[in-house]
Amino acid sequence: MEKKIPVIIDCDTGVDDAGALMMACASDRLDILAVTTVSGNVGLEHTHPNTLNVLKLFGRGEIPVAKGADAPLVRPPFKASAVHGFNGLRNYQFAENTTAAQVDLPAAAYMAKLLEERAEKITIIALGPLTNVAILLLARPDLADKIDKIIFMGASYQDGNPTPIGTFNVLVDPEAFRICLESGLPVYGVGRLLALQHAYITQDELEEIGRIGNRVGDFVYRILSAYTDYRLVDGKKVIAMFDEATVAFTAAPELFTCQKYFCEVDCGNDWKRGLTYIDFDGNLKKAEEEKNLYYVETADREGFVKLMLDAIRSYG
Numbered sequence: 001m002e003k004k005i006p007v008i009i010d011c012d013t014g015v016d017d018a019g020a021l022m023m024a025c026a027s028d029r030l031d032i033l034a035v036t037t038v039s040g041n042v043g044l045e046h047t048h049p050n051t052l053n054v055l056k057l058f059g060r061g062e063i064p065v066a067k068g069a070d071a072p073l074v075r076p077p078f079k080a081s082a083v084h085g086f087n088g089l090r091n092y093q094f095a096e097n098t099t100a101a102q103v104d105l106p107a108a109a110y111m112a113k114l115l116e117e118r119a120e121k122i123t124i125i126a127l128g129p130l131t132n133v134a135i136l137l138l139a140r141p142d143l144a145d146k147i148d149k150i151i152f153m154g155a156s157y158q159d160g161n162p163t164p165i166g167t168f169n170v171l172v173d174p175e176a177f178r179i180c181l182e183s184g185l186p187v188y189g190v191g192r193l194l195a196l197q198h199a200y201i202t203q204d205e206l207e208e209i210g211r212i213g214n215r216v217g218d219f220v221y222r223i224l225s226a227y228t229d230y231r232l233v234d235g236k237k238v239i240a241m242f243d244e245a246t247v248a249f250t251a252a253p254e255l256f257t258c259q260k261y262f263c264e265v266d267c268g269n270d271w272k273r274g275l276t277y278i279d280f281d282g283n284l285k286k287a288e289e290e291k292n293l294y295y296v297e298t299a300d301r302e303g304f305v306k307l308m309l310d311a312i313r314s315y316g
């Protein structure tokens, strides 16, 4: 078997973060060293316990969870409760809450501890605003060379949620994304458009999840059925899998294509905030080493859906 990829997953556990954690926990290609939590879809008072509870539900209650930032670096937080529900999981109630896996160190400090201790480089999968990752890079630039890559659910240039142009994770903390783009590290952007166009499930596939009949399938079916960020095509739901696609890209990159470009992010305060300017045509004539974003452009949708449903089935 191929060597597993050591990862830290940073998330603002809402509905799609939970789906992404489900896929990561089921993957035999990922070694999840820790999960860190950040304010995003809903406040940290929900994203943190949601993370602890879903990991236990997935049978991975041993994975250390470190609590992170409860607000962006230099902006007031805003939430996506309308989409994810007041508690982030469409008001799903767990039989019991757990804090057993919570570690005492805050997220950035725990990331730093792992980067110092581990011999091999670590991949950071960022499924929420990049606040924790930016704090780590600002506080411990000496550890940057222990990070193999940052794989981020974000980057948008022609669509956005909820503004016309800024995808949520960038919109909430654009300065954090700029810090990552300027870090010199390999940053991969799994954009919103990728999921809208290639990594989505249909209503029929959602119903197939509902028929799998194990506790994880029932959980995923429940929260996705109540999730409101979907499109209707011919009267049927099409649900983009933003965070699930990001984990899938990490675990099964062969299902995706990506290209390296020069990119800047808009950190202004008007409607363009969070816009990811990507020089697709190379008009700026940037040198190869100045290109700072691997933008994920396509996905094999059937392969992605199979990976997701097989992951759910693997829970027995």
Ligand code: RIB
Pocket (backbone or CB within 6 Å): 012, 014, 015, 016, 017, 040, 041, 127, 128, 129, 153, 161, 167, 168, 169, 192, 242, 243
């Ligand atoms: O725009 C979608 C992203 O923002 C997803 O990561 C979702 O969970 C929210 O964090």
Ligand code: CA
Pocket (backbone or CB within 6 Å): 011, 012, 013, 014, 016, 017, 040, 041, 127, 128, 243
């Ligand atoms: Ca997320």
